[in-house]
Amino acid sequence: MIKEEIRKALSNANLGGALTRFSEAYAVSRRKAYEGLDFEEIREKIASAKAYVAEHLDKVVQTFIKSAQANGAKVFYTKSPDEVRNYIIELAKKNNVKSIVKSKSMATEEIHLNKYLRQEGIEVDETDLGEWIIQLAGQRPSHMVLPAIHLTRYDVSDVFTKKVEPVEPDIAQMVKFARKHLRRKFLAADMGITGANIAIAETGTIVIFTNEGNGRLTMTLPKIHVAVVGVEKLVAKMEDIFPIIKALPRSATAQLITSYISFVSRPYTHIDGSQKEFHIILFDNNRSAIAKDPIFKQTLQCIRCASCLNVCPVFRLIGGHVFGKVYTGGIGTILTAWTEGLRASKDIQGLCIQCGNCVKVCPGKINIPELILEIRKRLAKEEGLSFKTKAIYSVVNNRKLFHSILRAASKLQKPFESKGLIRHLPFFLSELTQERSLPAIADVPFRDRFKKMKQPESKIKAVFFAGCLIDFAYPEVGEALVKLLNAAGIEVLFPDEQTCCGAPARYSGVMDVAANNSKQNVEALLSVDADYVVSACPTCTVALKKQFIKDIKEQNYNEKLISSAQRLAEKVFDASELVNKLIKGGRIKFKELPEITFTYHDPCHLIRSLNISQEPRESLISAGLKLVEMFESDTCCGMGGSYSLKFPEISGTILRRKLENIKKTETKLVCTDCPGCVMQIRGGIDKEGLQIEVKHSLVVLAERIK
Structure with a gap:
């Protein structure tokens, strides 16, 4: 099943093209967005604030409930997705709600709220443009921040034409079209449902980030506002939100700030002068179990920016409909294992290539690859090993x-x-x-x-x-x-x-x-x-x-x-x-030989786990070579150890991109410091019949010593 889904995704040129273009642009824009800021300091503060909540979850939950109730909000805390759905359905029936508008909310996606509302005969419409598109298309989000990133403007035009009315595949026209139709939904809605990006225990405030203004319309126009908030969104104090405000837009979409940041502490007054109802549903769904797990509790440091998806070489090839369920990518794999059960993550956890690219950009300092390895351990322990696997490792063990x-x-x-x-x-x-x-x-x-x-x-x-x-x-x-x-x-x-x-x-x-x-x-x-x-x-x-x-x-x-x-x-x-170190100390010297150009591929474990990148370049330059940097030199070559055997289609596609980047340097020598990368890149170059040498840096250096 997973193999067939992978093949379909890899054969979808629109999918790969859209995700790759975004990934390339994101890398450049994110660097600019963080210029002048100390990212390590920001994420240390985020990780510390969120880790505190994980350690004191019950206390922080009770503080939030007390503060929010004092503000006039009605707070319902539950550990059960069923109870969340039932609360909203009963509230809707009690108030004769016929139509609901929703702002983007992964928490409601997690509990499949829309499906249950429709079963009760209640009309529910997503108002985030991307969410509305995929709702009309009958799909689920492929990305936690950019839910319709997998669709082209032609796809969107086709969805609008089939489900609403004809519209040309012109972005400006389609935005105008969406605004016209969604405005009617806002004006007719009896209830508005939102999520929240942050919930502040000290003040009982929820904080919502949006770019389209739909969140504020959802909160203000209907007479009832319901916010569905996972307890992982909690922070203890007001001061804890400022590093998140700095990091979330920069990490999510490489913006300096989102268009709208809304702070909601108490019920709004409705436009007709009546008092609105403001309900906050604070829900757990196994998050308290995560907080108690010494290994996985760091998961609660996630701020749902999806930067890990944006830099993942596997995600940008196959997207979230293959690599994930409700939550996508590496972090989605971990969340799936806890919210849907360990076995629900069985197929998708294997898609992580363990390159570690996500670790360096995560504003919550979550070691996603390490947690995915822990899932593999627990799956192996819970389900046991196949006869084939046992046979292989019994050999390795001897x-x-x-x-x-x-x-x-x-x-x-x-x-x-x-x-x-x-x-x-x-x-x-x-x-x-x-x-x-x-x-x-x-x-x-x-x-x-x-x-x-x-x-x-x-x-x-x-x-x-x-x-x-x-x-x-x-x-x-x-x-x-x-x-x-x-x-x-x-x-x-x-x-x-x-x-x-x-x-x-x-x-x-x-x-x-x-x-x-x-x-x-x-x-x-x-x-x-x-x-x-x-x-x-x-x-x-x-x-x-x-x-x-x-x-x-x-x-x-x-x-x-x-x-x-x-x-x-x-x-x-x-x-x-x-x-x-020995070259710099003058203990290794080189012959004076003709200068040759080379390009360098950074092995994943070398640059990210060991923080070594300039040293091998310096050594080769000291030996008389001239460096021509390749595009994405630090992006995985697709080897991933046994990954290339388990998923040769993905591994091969990543490799082809690496080979294209090598060819663009016009050098005839590729150096790297990992034998696995030598194996992958040399094998690909030989397969393509290219006249390019691939060597471990040590071999090149040894050829030139005095």
């Missing part, structure tokens, strides 16, 4: 067996291998080589080559953690690192007992295997005394520095092993960082 199979595969691949690449695979495996060639497994792995390398003895020593790809597919990267460190007077050690860093198991939620890999590696790497532990794969570096400790703690290994993992982490360097 280092000797795993390595023996890789060695055997290097012989068995011969009928398909040519010049170090596998360009075609037979039968059901053919899809794996559709978008890219695959690297052949090396005849002689790095671990065997290392034993034949002559090194100078030195008091300064470094342990090299190779990882699977360098050890068995790209041993030349390992050899390059040894040469570079030797040139700096560092002796390299390589404990044979090291194994997979655990990333494949970790990213699949198979935590017992990941933890066993972590344990084996901690013991192996600390079996020799060294000043540094070096990795030339950022995914492995992240595992060494951060994940091993976490895995071992979660699987309740003993304190001695946890302490060892922490001691190991303190010694870990990514090779790109250490080599740059």
